[in-house]
Amino acid sequence: MLTVSNLCASYGAIRAVRDVSLQVGAGSLSVVLGANGAGKSTTLRAIAGLHRPVTGEILLEERPIQRMPLHSVVRNGLAFVPEGRMVVAPLTVEENLSLSRFAGAPNASEIEDRVYALFPRLAERRKQPAGLMSGGEQQMLAIGRALMTAPKVLVLDEPSMGLAPAIVDLVFEAIVALHKDGQSILLVEQNAAIALSVADYGYVMRRGQIVIEGDPASLKENPEVLEAYLS
Template structure:
């Protein structure tokens, strides 16, 4: 029987008077890659930001290993084993690649060399550019860096927000290959991704958000074959 790692229950999130998340519930089992799909404004990034403590929910529960993260500050959530690679990468442009990666270990007492070596094996380009300023990297390389920074905290649950956004196709392929390797290493992945086809081919299960609500849920195979998903996100007509 699958071991539940994350359970989001009846989550509501507001931006002022605007209700961005309207009572969503979903779960992520240990070892899975779970993909969250939806149009712009559906609430995908808001969901991840709420799980990682960057936004506080109006109501609901975020149970991670039976600990409720809903009122916990972001740095303590990282200590619990949840790391977030944000939309837009948000690297520190005036620091080197290696300095950016090491910032990810801020909740640890020391830099874990084995983790750093593993990250460089995942992303050899970052090893080649480790002394380079992060602001001089390409968009795809910065995305690799954002993921690496999140991994440096040695998470059990990795939140990935739009890792393929605005990136050259060859680098997207490299990043998705790395996500598969991250999953094989034992890290559970919750993936928000605009490239629905690539995300579902990678994922075990998926959820579709529409205007702050979960409208479709199922295995990745079921979602790939769902006519509504095909028409809305995969470019196929009924």
């Protein structure tokens, strides 16, 4: 469970995120939609501990994390998959996954098996350097690496970015499987159609603020959402 209240984040004089409040209920999947530059990534980076200082409150299972550095946020149960994946190119799939063992999940090899079951392509490429894999495979690895920390909340920034439609489907099948398994997920996505087909609740950001929110059915019927994101 993640509750964000009145979050504000700036880059110097640029107020990129203003008064953002959102929630991810236990076991649920919330999505944030919005155009380029709306402040989606800044919101996620602030939640994940990569953007400091911020004002407002970020509660992860009742615990305030808005002043914590990244490593403490991870240790408290939030894992972030950034835009652009950021896997360690020269290291193999296996090595990338084991880098995240530090966060201390005692059953790391069990989680690793689950990651390989979720993404059979990663299992086939265990010994391959991450940098030589396709964008889709790197996205799978980035998600797998986040899962290694056994997060209470998994935060994903545009996992479909730059991927071919067939690969987007594979990545989203995995997201749906995780959600079915009870994983709480906060997802930022520009592909509104696919995002609203998997989410329990959605938010639309514009110019640093949340301007519309609701369940997927109501968002799909909202004229502004239809025009801007579903046409």
